[in-house]
């Protein structure tokens with residue numbers, strides 16, 4: 001069992017997309033694009049989770065770093081999985097794409113055919129070449145030893161077919177154990193390098209309302225019922241109550257405020273909390289925010305609370 005230096009976690013970007021998709025009315029012009037991006041991000045995450053089983057077959061000495069995002073010379077670059085051994089670095093780009101993957105070596109175009117429809121996809125070969133160059137630059141900029149870097153694209157969907165023109169770098173999940181056999185299992189990699197990589201990770205944290213040009217007032221406000229998911233709860237004395245299923249909760253606003261933080265950032269005022277939670281009383285808002293023991297700053301109406 002290899003050593004996980006940086007584990008895979010659900011990305012903030014995915015949580016943000018989920019929140020946005022839930023709170024944006026279906027009729028909003030940006031809704032289809034957001035739903036597409038959400039489906040793609042989710043598929044990517046599931047694809048990464050699905051190779052877990054095969055990673056057990058890597059040598060016990062290998063180091064695994066999942067979802068690394070590092071600053072390159074011009075912009076950030078992202079690696080789905082980096083496997084470090086004593087003698088090599090192995091970049092694994094993970095693709096969860098259903099259908100038949102075609103590749104034209106002459107034009108460098110990659111397409112996928114699914115249910116009779118062919119569409120162009122981003123060329124994964126270009127992608128791993130860029131990652132290779134960026135990682136190599138990163139290593140030399142930080143004075144790390146220049147180990148040979150290998151690159152592989154893993155297609156995780158069990159129904160995916162790779163056509164015979166696909167480059168040698170394209171593989172399917174079940175071929176991973178075979179690839180791991182080329183590793184040197186006996187020597188231990190440099191912990192220093194793995195640690196520096198993990199510590200240099202810069203998570204993607206962007207404002208999706210700006211990205212999709214969505215006015216904050218277009219979003220549904222209120223506290224969702226944890227039971228029936230799509231219904232908003234009403235504030236009654238000391239409780240949230242769902243008018244639909246009668247579920248009650250004392251803490252349902254925690255989830256809502258977490259969603260607020262994902263959409264608007266981690267500071268909130270009493271007024272903003274009232275607006276977002278759909279409550280009228282200033283006192284109730286203060287009680288709810290205080291009960292969460294949030295760090296705060298300022299006095300009276302200028303008070304700002306810091307959401308975690």
Ligand SMILES: [Zn+2]
Pocket residue numbers: 225226227228229231242243244245246247
């Ligand atoms: Zn309910």
